[in-house]
Amino acid sequence: MVSNLNSTPPPVDFESIKRLTANEAKAVDNLIIKQLSSDVVLINQMGHYIVNNGGKRLRPMLMLLSAKALGRIDSNHLLLAAVIEFIHTATLLHDDVVDESDLRRGKQSANAVWGNAATVLVGDYLYSSAFEMMVSTNIMRVMEILSKTTTAIAEGEVLQLLNCNNPETTEDNYLEVISRKTAILFSAATRLAAVVSKTNIDTEESLAKYGLHLGIAFQLIDDALDYKANQEELGKNLGDDLAEGKPTLPLIYAIQNSNSNEAEIIINSIKNGDRDAFNAVYAIVKSSKAIEYTEERANEEAQKAINALDSIPESEYKQALLALAKFSVQRNY
Numbered sequence: 001m002v003s004n005l006n007s008t009p010p011p012v013d014f015e016s017i018k019r020l021t022a023n024e025a026k027a028v029d030n031l032i033i034k035q036l037s038s039d040v041v042l043i044n045q046m047g048h049y050i051v052n053n054g055g056k057r058l059r060p061m062l063m064l065l066s067a068k069a070l071g072r073i074d075s076n077h078l079l080l081a082a083v084i085e086f087i088h089t090a091t092l093l094h095d096d097v098v099d100e101s102d103l104r105r106g107k108q109s110a111n112a113v114w115g116n117a118a119t120v121l122v123g124d125y126l127y128s129s130a131f132e133m134m135v136s137t138n139i140m141r142v143m144e145i146l147s148k149t150t151t152a153i154a155e156g157e158v159l160q161l162l163n164c165n166n167p168e169t170t171e172d173n174y175l176e177v178i179s180r181k182t183a184i185l186f187s188a189a190t191r192l193a194a195v196v197s198k199t200n201i202d203t204e205e206s207l208a209k210y211g212l213h214l215g216i217a218f219q220l221i222d223d224a225l226d227y228k229a230n231q232e233e234l235g236k237n238l239g240d241d242l243a244e245g246k247p248t249l250p251l252i253y254a255i256q257n258s259n260s261n262e263a264e265i266i267i268n269s270i271k272n273g274d275r276d277a278f279n280a281v282y283a284i285v286k287s288s289k290a291i292e293y294t295e296e297r298a299n300e301e302a303q304k305a306i307n308a309l310d311s312i313p314e315s316e317y318k319q320a321l322l323a324l325a326k327f328s329v330q331r332n333y
Helices: 014-019 022-036 041-051 058-069 075-099 110-114 116-135 140-163 171-196 201-225 249-256 260-272 275-287 290-308 316-330
Strands: none
Touching: 014 022, 014 058, 014 316, 022 041, 022 058, 022 075, 022 116, 041 075, 041 110, 041 116, 058 075, 058 171, 058 201, 058 316, 075 110, 075 116, 075 140, 075 171, 110 116, 116 140, 140 171, 171 201, 171 249, 201 249, 201 290, 201 316, 249 260, 249 275, 249 290, 260 275, 275 290, 290 316
């Protein structure tokens, strides 16, 4: 039975989805805490601050739900779920330094508390720990996937840096950035579940496509939320993307679908990273229907994620994966 997003679905109960892997998630958290144990006090302090600082734990959840949809979870699934979270957390630390962010998930970012140098170094520690854990699986395919994934993430970070303050960035350029920087780790989580479960290549590719399209949908909604969310719910300052000179999809679309004067306001704001222009830019983004367009593109990606699961056997865990695709475009945080 093919699920779709064409009709208005009831709100997805994210907490009910989390409960399906609650016991396994606790085991993953225990692995994370154990791996964060270091005789370097600052690593302990920062590591626990970051890991306990909220967050949906979405990427480990994807690994666990995918494994359950394929039949079972073993110790390597748990270990790699922790690895995925370490890599994700390391990228957040580096992001906050590069972006000079002072707010993460509604609280002070690590760099705002401890400074940039310590934050970069602890991010490096998390990457190193992730690879130490990954090697312990002794599965070459796992190491190949994660090494390629971290390389792609780094490439995405550099591409994003090159696009900063560049109002000529195209939609295709931007989608390439978010595919590498964000969606690739979603895809790795779901692909690795299949690899550890020793499924066939078709199942592995189906789950990898699901993760990739889900990750793109998730990031596109993040872009839209920067112009429509409640700041407390979003957990970061509204207008951060604009202040950082990031040409996200709402801005790219608004430039192309506004009059020349309005387009010039957005172009100058991207070039200068002008948070003070947020209200003017917001009005143009809203009137150009850029938010609706971004949400439409996110819905297309979520539907691709849903379609990718067609060959996965029916179960409550597959239904949870389908529901997560719907959640990715319904959420307001």
